[in-house]
Amino acid sequence: MYLRAAVTSVLLVVVQLGFADCDCSNPVVRKEWRALSNSEKLAYIDAVKCLQFQPSQLGHVYDGARCRFDDFQATHINNTDYIHWVGFFQPLSGGIALSCLNMSQICGAYAAMRGPNLKSDLNRKSFFNDAWHRYWDWTLDVNTEADFPKSPVFDPVYGFGGNGAYINTTLWANISQHVPGKTGGGCISTGPFANMSVNMGPGANSFSYNPRCLTRDFSPWFATRTLNASVVASALRAPDFYEFDRRVEGGVTIDTGTYHSGGHKGVGGDTGEITDLYSSPGEPVFYLHHANIDRLWDLWQRLDWPSRKYDISGPDTAYAYPFNFYGDKPYRNITLDYQMDFQGLLSTDSQIVAIDDVMDIQGGRLCYTYA
Ligand SMILES: *[C@@H]1O[C@H](CO)[C@@H](O)[C@H](O)[C@H]1NC(C)=O
Ligand SMILES: *[C@@H]1O[C@H](CO)[C@@H](O)[C@H](O)[C@H]1NC(C)=O
Ligand SMILES: *[C@@H]1O[C@H](CO)[C@@H](O)[C@H](O)[C@H]1NC(C)=O
Ligand SMILES: *[C@@H]1O[C@H](CO)[C@@H](O)[C@H](O)[C@H]1NC(C)=O
Ligand SMILES: *[C@@H]1O[C@H](CO)[C@@H](O)[C@H](O)[C@H]1NC(C)=O
Ligand SMILES: *[C@@H]1O[C@H](CO)[C@@H](O)[C@H](O)[C@H]1NC(C)=O
Ligand SMILES: *[C@@H]1O[C@H](CO)[C@@H](O)[C@H](O)[C@H]1NC(C)=O
Numbered sequence: 001m002y003l004r005a006a007v008t009s010v011l012l013v014v015v016q017l018g019f020a021d022c023d024c025s026n027p028v029v030r031k032e033w034r035a036l037s038n039s040e041k042l043a044y045i046d047a048v049k050c051l052q053f054q055p056s057q058l059g060h061v062y063d064g065a066r067c068r069f070d071d072f073q074a075t076h077i078n079n080t081d082y083i084h085w086v087g088f089f090q091p092l093s094g095g096i097a098l099s100c101l102n103m104s105q106i107c108g109a110y111a112a113m114r115g116p117n118l119k120s121d122l123n124r125k126s127f128f129n130d131a132w133h134r135y136w137d138w139t140l141d142v143n144t145e146a147d148f149p150k151s152p153v154f155d156p157v158y159g160f161g162g163n164g165a166y167i168n169t170t171l172w173a174n175i176s177q178h179v180p181g182k183t184g185g186g187c188i189s190t191g192p193f194a195n196m197s198v199n200m201g202p203g204a205n206s207f208s209y210n211p212r213c214l215t216r217d218f219s220p221w222f223a224t225r226t227l228n229a230s231v232v233a234s235a236l237r238a239p240d241f242y243e244f245d246r247r248v249e250g251g252v253t254i255d256t257g258t259y260h261s262g263g264h265k266g267v268g269g270d271t272g273e274i275t276d277l278y279s280s281p282g283e284p285v286f287y288l289h290h291a292n293i294d295r296l297w298d299l300w301q302r303l304d305w306p307s308r309k310y311d312i313s314g315p316d317t318a319y320a321y322p323f324n325f326y327g328d329k330p331y332r333n334i335t336l337d338y339q340m341d342f343q344g345l346l347s348t349d350s351q352i353v354a355i356d357d358v359m360d361i362q363g364g365r366l367c368y369t370y371a
Contacts, residue, residue, distance in 0.1 A: 024367035026367075027361075051067065062207045064206075065199065072096075073281040077200060077205070078343070081318060085323035085325075086315055087333065088338055089245065093291070095342045136291070139232055145223075148218060156190040156191045161188045161194055163183060163188065164215045168185075172270070179217070179268075179275070184217040187213035188213070198283075202276045203276065204278050215271055219266055226257050226261060226262025226265075231262070260293060310359065312338075314334060316332050336354070336359065340354075
């Protein structure tokens with residue numbers, strides 16, 4: 001650990017002197033969902049399914065994890081209380097990008113080996129390089145409330161399927177904060193994930209095997225108020241990372257939620273999987289939503305690249321200042337050498353990712369771009 005920290009500081013100095021980015025002459029291009037061809041969309045969906053066919057590598061520590069897809073959900077459940085409303089919330093997406101890239105490599109190999117089961121993948125050249133590299137620009141789907149459920153992301157064939165059947169949750173005592181304008185709540189019944197099994201959750205420490213359907217509970221009302229272009233523009237106007245991050249993470253209430261919260265509760269309402277603070281990565285759309293959050297951070301950085309490439313701050317402790325919604329807590333502000341631990345999602349010799357390694361999506365350990 002000490003050695004790695006020392007090496008990181010040396011690297012940091014070198015990077016600041018302007019020498020050092022790794023070669024990234026041919027970055028993978030991450031595209032918006034509707035910019036993909038139909039076969040690219042199906043390739044992505046198959047990549048997700050591939051992770052759901054792969055055996056879990058963490059099932060020995062997380063009881064309920066049955067497949068590789070579940071390992072992401074389990075790791076998120078295990079870390080939920082430490083990774084939200086902290087300064088490194090956005091840098092985490094870089095590590096997710098690293099692990100997802102690796103997952104797509106594994107699945108590429110799997111598709112090659114298991115041709116009969118995933119035969120179509122063999123014919124899709126994009127599968128190896130493009131899997132996971134997609135995002136959802138929700139601003140395109142919230143001009144009116146009626147637009148939201150019609151998003152191509154929810155297409156029954158070339159998307160993730162639609163809303164769940166309506167459930168009236170008004171009198172449910174176990175919902176701490178109702179999302180106004182909810183329109184669904186039950187299992188999704190269309191699309192390629194209609195029969196998927198969400199294996200863990202809901203809530204904290206929910207690692208035991210609890211197979212359930214995937215639920216959604218669209219709130220077009222919340223989506224139009226949190227995912228629109230002016231909410232994004234307001235974040236992009238932030239003068240420094242400290243303020244930018246506050247505008248992205250928002251508060252914990254309905255009134256103070258911004259676009260991070262919007263992608264969760266706009267899709268998940270009261271009872272959708274993606275609303276669950278802990279088990280939300282059980283919803284495949286989670287990854288497209290977070291890729292867009294990552295894209296907007298990159299966009300903000302490139303408005304003033306020389307200084308924003310190195311601008312990071314915020315507490316190392318969840319719910320500490322300025323996210324002290326529940327009172328003050330001791331904390332330190334993070335810096336570029338802060339180390340994120342991706343636990344079982346990356347191999348043991350690479351699971352520690354310094355923030356400095358993910359400040360530039362075309363440097364350090366990352367090599368992708370957004371179209
Ligand atoms: C949901 O239930 C509440 C309480 O019973 C009721 O007042 C409300 O009208 C119901 N909403 C809908 C949309 O059915
Ligand atoms: C929440 O309460 C409702 C109504 O009592 C119940 O049907 C539902 O299963 C509960 N959900 C959880 C996660 O406990
Ligand atoms: C889901 O399962 C049901 C019942 O087994 C089946 O009729 C339906 O075709 C399946 N849907 C998908 C999208 O796989
Ligand atoms: C965008 O969101 C803001 C903040 O919720 C809201 O005031 C504004 O009316 C929204 N704009 C549109 C076009 O929905
Ligand atoms: C963390 O940074 C913020 C913003 O610069 C500052 O207001 C706060 O005092 C710092 N906290 C600590 C513990 O250094
Ligand atoms: C779960 O998180 C805790 C706290 O960060 C960590 O000590 C533990 O090793 C994690 N479990 C696994 C299986 O990675
Ligand atoms: C990617 O996955 C393979 C197979 O699980 C593993 O051997 C390799 O170390 C991983 N690479 C990284 C960067 O984690």
